[in-house]
Amino acid sequence: MSETTHQATKVECANCGAKNRVPAVAEGVPRCGKCGTPLRWVVDASDAEFEAVVDRSSLPVLVDVWAPWCGPCRMVSPALEKLAGELAGQLKLVKVNADDNPDVSRRFEVQAIPTLVLLDQGEVVDKQIGALPEHQLRSWVESKLPRRP
Numbered sequence: 001m002s003e004t005t006h007q008a009t010k011v012e013c014a015n016c017g018a019k020n021r022v023p024a025v026a027e028g029v030p031r032c033g034k035c036g037t038p039l040r041w042v043v044d045a046s047d048a049e050f051e052a053v054v055d056r057s058s059l060p061v062l063v064d065v066w067a068p069w070c071g072p073c074r075m076v077s078p079a080l081e082k083l084a085g086e087l088a089g090q091l092k093l094v095k096v097n098a099d100d101n102p103d104v105s106r107r108f109e110v111q112a113i114p115t116l117v118l119l120d121q122g123e124v125v126d127k128q129i130g131a132l133p134e135h136q137l138r139s140w141v142e143s144k145l146p147r148r149p
């Protein structure tokens, strides 16, 4: 896979319903082309894309290290996507498949999945290992999320 093939995802605006294409890498916050509301930002990243998608992100990033065979991951991922919607414009959610991306797993010393890593400008803010119920995930993210002035 080429390092330059960052995917775009289609996201429906929570405010006006317009369909937007949201790139995996962008300056600032993705906004609805029609009404300007910040859009949910959820992308997949590989080892090769990680630096561009995560380390150089202008928004704080929540990395979800998961695998297709992991049952708890399948419970946590929808809750995280919902949170990413609630925190649109403040948080980018990046999903990394642990099986396919050993470099990311090594970097964050992932020994169990799901492992959630909250990063700000490439620095780890906090790490959460294992599944949590949605309300606990929300309070963890909200208490640790770096706020922009």
Ligand SMILES: [Zn+2]
Pocket (backbone or CB within 6 Å): 013, 014, 015, 016, 017, 018, 032, 033, 034, 035, 036, 037
């Ligand atoms: Zn809109």
